[in-house]
Amino acid sequence: MSTLPVDDLWPPLERHMFGWAPYDTQVTKRYSRVIHFAASLTEVEWDLRLWIDKFEVLLRCLHWERAVVQLETFYLGEHTFTWHPKAAWRPQPPCYGHLDQTTEWWDFESSMDLKELAQLRSV
Structure with missing residues (x-):
């Protein structure tokens, strides 16, 4: 988490x-x-x-069991995005850059149609 920027470019994923x-x-397991x-x-x-690309780069750097993003927007409504690591998943460097294929490291579920989601990239 310490590698996250304090002031990130749009769309931000900041510390x-x-x-x-x-x-x-007491609130953490061993x-x-x-x-x-939240943002x-x-x-x-x-x-x-x-x-989401930026968030997935962060996931590559962490040990985790499940990641869930709850999104509420004016134009697109409410959506849930969930990541589950594959059985053989292990974080490996580098922890930066753009991931071309989400399914390489984990299973991804979305309440939004994946084609619609792919179009929501301005670059």
Whole structure:
């Protein structure tokens, strides 16, 4: 998480969006911690696929069991995106750049049609 920028380019994926409890508290299991995040971004839906690309780069750098993004937008409505690592998944460097294929490292589920989601990339 420390590799995330403090001030990121649009669409942002910044360190300030994330929070987690200290390792040695009652609310964390010995080998497990919940990382939560939230943001209020104006019109992110038009660059949603680009934001998801950034989020997936972060996932490549972490050990995790499941990742869920709840999205509520004015134009696209409410959607849920879920990632489950494949059985043989292990994080490997490098932890940067654009991922061409989401299914290489994990299974991805979306309440939004995947073709529609792919079109939400402005680059």
